[in-house]
Amino acid sequence: MNYVQTVLENLKKQNPNEPEFHQAATEILSTIAPVVEKHPEYEAAGLLERFVEPERVIMFRVPWVDDSGRVRVNKGYRVQFNSAIGPYKGGLRFHPSVNLSIIKFLGLEQILKNSLTGLPIGGGKGGADFDPKGKSDREVMAFCQSFMTELYRHIGADTDVPAGDVGVGGREIGYLFGQYKRIRDEHVGVLTGRGISYGGSLARKEATGYGLVYITEEALNACGDSFKGKTVIISGSGNVAIYACEKAQSLGAKVVAMYDSDGYVYDPEGIRLDIIKEIKEVKRGRIKEYAAKVKSAKYSDGCKGIWTIPCDIALPCAIQNEIDAESANALVKNGVKCVAEGANMPSTLEAIDIFQKSGVIFLPAKAANAGGVATSALEMAQSSGRLFWTFEEVDKKLKSIMINIYHNIDSAANEYGCKGNYVLGANIAGFLKVAEAMMAHGVV
Numbered sequence: 007m008n009y010v011q012t013v014l015e016n017l018k019k020q021n022p023n024e025p026e027f028h029q030a031a032t033e034i035l036s037t038i039a040p041v042v043e044k045h046p047e048y049e050a051a052g053l054l055e056r057f058v059e060p061e062r063v064i065m066f067r068v069p070w071v072d073d074s075g076r077v078r079v080n081k082g083y084r085v086q087f088n089s090a091i092g093p094y095k096g097g098l099r100f101h102p103s104v105n106l107s108i109i110k111f112l113g114l115e116q117i118l119k120n121s122l123t124g125l126p127i128g129g130g131k132g133g134a135d136f137d138p139k140g141k142s143d144r145e146v147m148a149f150c151q152s153f154m155t156e157l158y159r160h161i162g163a164d165t166d167v168p169a170g171d172v173g174v175g176g177r178e179i180g181y182l183f184g185q186y187k188r189i190r191d192e193h194v195g196v197l198t199g200r201g202i203s204y205g206g207s208l209a210r211k212e213a214t215g216y217g218l219v220y221i222t223e224e225a226l227n228a229c230g231d232s233f234k235g236k237t238v239i240i241s242g243s244g245n246v247a248i249y250a251c252e253k254a255q256s257l258g259a260k261v262v263a264m265y266d267s268d269g270y271v272y273d274p275e276g277i278r279l280d281i282i283k284e285i286k287e288v289k290r291g292r293i294k295e296y297a298a299k300v301k302s303a304k305y306s307d308g309c310k311g312i313w314t315i316p317c318d319i320a321l322p323c324a325i326q327n328e329i330d331a332e333s334a335n336a337l338v339k340n341g342v343k344c345v346a347e348g349a350n351m352p353s354t355l356e357a358i359d360i361f362q363k364s365g366v367i368f369l370p371a372k373a374a375n376a377g378g379v380a381t382s383a384l385e386m387a388q389s390s391g392r393l394f395w396t397f398e399e400v401d402k403k404l405k406s407i408m409i410n411i412y413h414n415i416d417s418a419a420n421e422y423g424c425k426g427n428y429v430l431g432a433n434i435a436g437f438l439k440v441a442e443a444m445m446a447h448g449v450v
């Protein structure tokens with residue numbers, strides 16, 4: 007067995023019952039093998055063993071009181087995975103499915119994603135198995151305050167800077183920041199995705215979705231194509247999905263379907279984003295309500311059916327493993343030309359294989375959704391410089407970061423003889439910078 011395979015086998019043995027972590031590690035390690043072969047010094051320095059082991063894992067109790075006076079307890083996590091190129095950076099996810107495996111897969115992916123942005127940020131991720139859905143604002147506040155009452159000890163503007171993710175939007179970041187400031191008596195850039203009135207950056211809310219469309223447009227342009235006139239499916243109807251839809255529509259695409267965890271809406275006339283925003287951002291409602299408001303739309307229960315709708319471009323923007331082999335085959339059969347991942351690891355390993363073998367342009371999450379964390383790093387830069395950039399300035403920087411990422415992953419794929427394999431390109435381009443920094447730091 008070679009070095010990479012040995013590390014992967016050991017990882018599976020030492021971390022049993024962590025399927026999502028195994029999946030992410032398999033995807034990464036299997037593609038960086040040619041780099042590791044070129045650099046025998048990595049094995050001598052135990053670099054891969056250190057790369058796949060988080061620097062620190064923090065797990066804690068989060069007690070809070072619900073509106074009926076009952077004491078509730080959730081599990082909180084922060085995985086500080088790798089700080090070789092900068093302070094730990096990565097979102098917090100509040101969702102009932104959260105466990106150590108999910109936080110570790112997200113953290114591992116985050117290391118390479120953050121490296122690809124070209125900005126000085128290390129990788130981390132955190133969250134809790136708390137479900138904000140259906141909770142009152144007071145309950146969400148009580149939970150966030152309790153969560154931060156432990157987390158504050160481990161984070162800091164130059165140490166670890168969390169942001170939002172699934173279930174953690176502007177409201178949650180506000181409560182988390184308020185509690186941090188109260189405990190530490192510091193108004194600093196310790197969280198990103200903050201409101202504009204207290205240190206946030208313009209265009210952060212839009213950044214992941216816009217960035218996804220910018221990099222996809224660049225990949226399409228490279229083949230003489232574009233979003234204009236294309237039929238697009240977007241899964242999810244949260245932060246990433248909404249702003250991917252907005253930007254794709256502005257480039258002339260027709261988005262025909264979106265979903266939430268209950269079911270999907272198909273609107274052959276093109277999704278009315280103002281109505282989706284009203285339902286999701288203002289009322290925190292269910293996507294089913296869209297079909298009641300728009301005559302041309304049809305609602306179906308369950309999510310999987312969305313991938314059977316014919317489209318040119320699919321942008322999965324909800325959750326891990328939402329596209330399995332069956333859904334990938336359905337997309338390919340219906341002629342999909344490009345799949346770009348807005349969510350983290352939304353395609354299974356089998357689905358990726360099907361896309362790549364069918365000649366579909368496939369942009370993996372760590373490149374395609376890096377716009378969010380890149381703009382978080384721009385928020386950090388504004389915080390530490392006490393600056394406030396305009397929307398246009400931030401958006402321009404975001405666009406140029408996404409275009410650079412595309413060219414870096416494309417060049418890395420070409421250099422290693424795998425033209426068009428952006429999974430390999432992204433993993434190699436991201437890994438090389440982290441490996442160089444880790445080698446420079448010695449065995450730490």
Ligand code: NDP
Pocket residue numbers: 139170171172173174175214242243244245246247265266267268309323324325326348349350375376378379
């Ligand atoms: P949100 O919480 O705003 O939205 C998540 C969306 O996914 C909702 O529509 C939700 O539906 C849906 N969803 C959640 N679980 C499931 C499920 N099991 N099946 C079907 N749909 C589901 O999260 P974000 O938009 O912020 O994040 C979406 C994805 O993008 C995640 O993978 C996240 O890690 C990734 N990402 C986010 C970034 C950001 O800046 N926000 C940055 C980079 C990546 P419902 O409301 O019914 O739960």
